[in-house]
Amino acid sequence: MSTINNEAEFKQALNSLSMEKQRAIAAEFVNSVLPLSTDHRIQQVLQTSADSGASAAELESARQTIRAAVIDSHTRCGAECDWNDQAAYFVARAAQSALDDNAAWQAAMSSRMARNSAMIASEDNSTNPEVAKQHDILNNYLSD
Secondary structure, X not given: OOOOOOXXXXXXXXXXXXXXXXXXHHHHHHHHHHHHOOOHHHHHHHHHHHOOOOOHHHHHHHHHHHHHHHHHHHHHHOOOOOHHHHHHHHHHHXXXXXXXXXXXXXXXXXXXXXXXXXXXXXXXXXXXXXXXXHHHHHHHHHHO
């Protein structure tokens, strides 16, 4: 496969993956922004998401766990939300996406939002590095 250099190729490559592979690559995308959250439940969910042998019951348990994490992080974001809380919320949403249909694309977008929020919090005006990082992650995954 050729190297992915733009968003159209990125999305097309993600859409061509089986749901099992989408969950695995989605977990890698989320792992890239995982340090933006302190919620230990997210790592547990990612392990289940990336497990090709996960049973339907394990996946459902992970869905329930991440649903609770998303609600908890959303609650912290209230009207007085700080950008770091917003970043943690998007990390949780990305992990939740890793268990849904169109897992990889949604996880990629939420991961980018998490990074953007963290960059705003730190007043970093540079370009979001997550897009290029995700292209690299997918290129490496597809070349294996």
